[in-house]
Amino acid sequence: MPKADRDTRRHRSRRAGSGRMKRDGAGTPGNFLRFGTAEHPRERLARILETPHLARLVPQLPPASLHHVIQNCGLEDCGELVALATPEQLSAVFDLDLWRSAQPGMEEQFDATRFAVWLEVLAESSAAFAAQRLAEMDAAMVIAALARYLAVFDPAVVDNPDMVVPTVLKNGVSLEVGGYLLAAKREECWDTITEVLVALENEHRDYFHRVMHGCRRLSNSKPELDGFHDLMDDSEQTLFDLAADRERRQEQLGYVAAEQARAFLQLSRQTDLERENTIRANPIATAYMRVADEPEEQAQEADARSESGGPPPDHSRDAVPDAPPPDVAAFIDLLRDTGVLPDRPRALLGAAHEQAASPRLAHIQRQMEFVRDHDSDAYALRTRELTFLANVLVAGCSLRDRPFTTREAFDAAVAVCNLGLENWAAALPERFLTDHDLASVFQVGWAVLYKDVCVYVTERLLGTLAALQCSDREIQLELLKLRRELTRHLETGAPWRARDALDVIATLDLPAWAALLGLIAECPVMLANVSPSGRSRPHSIDPAVFEFISENSHIRAVRTFVQALPDALSN
Numbered sequence: 001m002p003k004a005d006r007d008t009r010r011h012r013s014r015r016a017g018s019g020r021m022k023r024d025g026a027g028t029p030g031n032f033l034r035f036g037t038a039e040h041p042r043e044r045l046a047r048i049l050e051t052p053h054l055a056r057l058v059p060q061l062p063p064a065s066l067h068h069v070i071q072n073c074g075l076e077d078c079g080e081l082v083a084l085a086t087p088e089q090l091s092a093v094f095d096l097d098l099w100r101s102a103q104p105g106m107e108e109q110f111d112a113t114r115f116a117v118w119l120e121v122l123a124e125s126s127a128a129f130a131a132q133r134l135a136e137m138d139a140a141m142v143i144a145a146l147a148r149y150l151a152v153f154d155p156a157v158v159d160n161p162d163m164v165v166p167t168v169l170k171n172g173v174s175l176e177v178g179g180y181l182l183a184a185k186r187e188e189c190w191d192t193i194t195e196v197l198v199a200l201e202n203e204h205r206d207y208f209h210r211v212m213h214g215c216r217r218l219s220n221s222k223p224e225l226d227g228f229h230d231l232m233d234d235s236e237q238t239l240f241d242l243a244a245d246r247e248r249r250q251e252q253l254g255y256v257a258a259e260q261a262r263a264f265l266q267l268s269r270q271t272d273l274e275r276e277n278t279i280r281a282n283p284i285a286t287a288y289m290r291v292a293d294e295p296e297e298q299a300q301e302a303d304a305r306s307e308s309g310g311p312p313p314d315h316s317r318d319a320v321p322d323a324p325p326p327d328v329a330a331f332i333d334l335l336r337d338t339g340v341l342p343d344r345p346r347a348l349l350g351a352a353h354e355q356a357a358s359p360r361l362a363h364i365q366r367q368m369e370f371v372r373d374h375d376s377d378a379y380a381l382r383t384r385e386l387t388f389l390a391n392v393l394v395a396g397c398s399l400r401d402r403p404f405t406t407r408e409a410f411d412a413a414v415a416v417c418n419l420g421l422e423n424w425a426a427a428l429p430e431r432f433l434t435d436h437d438l439a440s441v442f443q444v445g446w447a448v449l450y451k452d453v454c455v456y457v458t459e460r461l462l463g464t465l466a467a468l469q470c471s472d473r474e475i476q477l478e479l480l481k482l483r484r485e486l487t488r489h490l491e492t493g494a495p496w497r498a499r500d501a502l503d504v505i506a507t508l509d510l511p512a513w514a515a516l517l518g519l520i521a522e523c524p525v526m527l528a529n530v531s532p533s534g535r536s537r538p539h540s541i542d543p544a545v546f547e548f549i550s551e552n553s554h555i556r557a558v559r560t561f562v563q564a565l566p567d568a569l570s571n
Contacts, residue, residue: 044338045073049080057331058084063092065332065341070097072340075117079124087136094118094141095246104398105522107258110141110239112148116189123192130192131199135207140245143214144238149193151219152212153181177201180212214238251288254391260284261396265522269493271447273423285439288388289381342406361550363421364414367433378434385438389413397522400546401499404523412523413442415550420445422552452555453524458495460562461516462486468569478504496521508569514543519558524549530561 048069051057058066058081066089070078075097085093098115099108122130134142155176173184175194178201184190201208218235247257256264264284335341372379390409393399399408420441421428433441465483470476482505485498502520505513511529518525525546549555 041073042077044340045077047338048073048335048340051331051334053327054081055084057328059086059089060325060328061089061332063089064096065335067093067096068342069335069340075121079121082118082121083125083129087133090133091137094137095249098141098145099243099246101258104401104403105258105262105396108243110144110242112145115141115145116149116193119196120189120192123196127192127195127199128203130196131203134196134200135204138245139207139210139214140238140242142211143218144235144242146193146211147215147218147235147238149184149186149189150215151183151185152215153183153219154216155179155181178205178208178212180216254387256284256288256388256391256395258395261392261394263396264392265396265446266493268443268446269450271443273425273444273447273451282439282443285385285388285437288391289384361414361418363428363551364418367421367428367430370430371433374431375434382433382438386410386413386417389417389438389442393523399523400518400521400525400543412548415548416445416449417441418445418550419448419552423448448555449524449549453549453558454495454520455490457516457519457524457558457562458486458490461520461565462490464566464569467566475504475507478507494522505569511541512565512568514541515561518543518546519561524558526554526557530557 048054061069066081066085069081070093075082082090098111098118100111100114101108119130119134122133173187173190175182177194177197182194182197197208200211218238250257261284264282267282332341336343368379368382371382390406390413393409393412394404394406397404399412404412417438420443421432423444424441462483465479465486468479470479478501482498482501485501486495489495489497499517499520502513502516505516511527515527515530518527519530525548527543527546528541547554549558
């Protein structure tokens with residue numbers, strides 16, 4: 001039985017030379033230094049603000065691009081850009097920025113605190129400007145956000161001696177505005193909120209009363225507790241309705257809801273690899289493609305009505321936007337150059353000499369090339385399916401305990417599809433993808449990735465840990481805890497949830513620990529020390545550099561790595 005009989009301090013010092021990995025000054029094994037120097041966000045923003053004709057360019061930016069700028073440069077520093085944005089842009093950006101999830105891939109919740117930051121930024125121009133922008137927003141969203149910061153009552157609540165004064169009025173700051181009594185639930189941002197509401201009452205009275213009525217209803221909402229029902233109160237119902245409306249808007253733009261994405265990925269992990277030819281169309285993918293096809297169907301309907309002499313319907317909101325003007329395109333290129341916009345995803349079909357030089361992804365490239373050359377409609381459909389798969393990974397999955405970037409999601413979707421094609425049970429004809437959807441192919445690849453990488457590595461690691469003994473009692477206890485956590489989460493089908501307990505492996509072998517974090521994951525990836533046979537083990541590893549598993553040779557490399565794991569952890 002292999003033993004890890006060594007002094008802990010001496011072991012850590014000696015093992016550091018066997019495979020070096022850069023770590024931050026705190027020494028936390030999960031926080032690695034990224035290589036290269038990045039431009040400071042304020043330097044990026046300064047370059048953007050120096051762009052000529054900025055006031056004309058910003059309103060033409062896609063909302064997603066504006067959101068990327070805000071994310072990378074910081075909302076508090078982007079007041080000048082926000083002031084130039086149109087109401088339509090801000091509404092779309094709010095759908096992206098005001099909703100947060102506790103973990104990557106989890107359901108997003110409305111963030112009222114972030115709304116308060118937005119209000120502060122808008123009010124930097126003036127309270128009247130902030131009020132103008134609020135008046136152009138969905139009142140339900142404004143009500144839901146303000147209700148977290150203030151309670152609204154009729155002044156009669158205080159003036160009538162027969163009524164019980166609410167606690168928030170007794171103990172907090174209050175102010176009367178426009179015939180309503182406002183009481184602070186949270187005092188941060190109170191001055192800004194009241195100044196904006198005063199401006200709203202002065203200049204947008206109808207909207208002001210609508211918001212105040214909504215906040216007053218939520219302030220007075222307290223359901224009777226009778227024990228016979230489990231209904232949402234008015235505040236919870238408001239947030240639910242707000243989320244449902246936002247989800248419908250996002251679906252029209254091609255986004256996938258987090259719960260739908262997680263369901264699709266979970267169903268894909270359960271794919272029977274012996275019966276690929278009987279895979280039915282996934283209902284989530286089918287619904288997504290139906291929504292994606294609606295603009296095209298509406299355009300065909302308009303053409304038919306026009307030919308019959310009837311007036312064409314107004315589908316201007318669904319029209320495909322024209323290519324941006326040259327100056328806007330140049331501005332977007334500048335944003336990419338500064339690093340605030342992500343790079344475009346790589347083309348799936350590259351130049352012929354590039355494909356010849358790199359056999360990786362050969363299956364998907366060969367199949368897509370045939371579809372492109374022989375069936376343009378099928379090729380367009382496969383491309384939309386690939387977009388759906390990338391959106392699923394962004395919405396419902398994590399990558400090394402963080403969200404996917406757009407480019408990473410696209411690359412991962414292509415890699416999984418290539419793995420699915422290579423593992424399809426029957427021999428594939430050249431025209432396979434003209435008749436089969438990529439969602440089904442992805443499901444096969446995702447099941448292979450889960451069963452032959454994530455589950456396989458977890459089971460082999462459990463076997464290694466069962467035979468591993470360490471004289472250091474603290475380390476041994478952590479190893480036992482790791483075994484329990486891995487076993488528990490493996491039974492529920494999510495071994496990556498034992499991620500934190502894997503830290504003890506870093507004490508035994510730092511490169512092995514980093515590689516295991518990549519393999520026991522929702523989306524397994526390979527670091528440099530998990531390499532195909534014939535490559536020597538690298539002396540140093542950059543954890544930010546990894547490769548998506550896209551072919552069976554990668555899986556064989558994973559097995560080779562795991563087979564060497566007992567020696568790595570016991571020496």
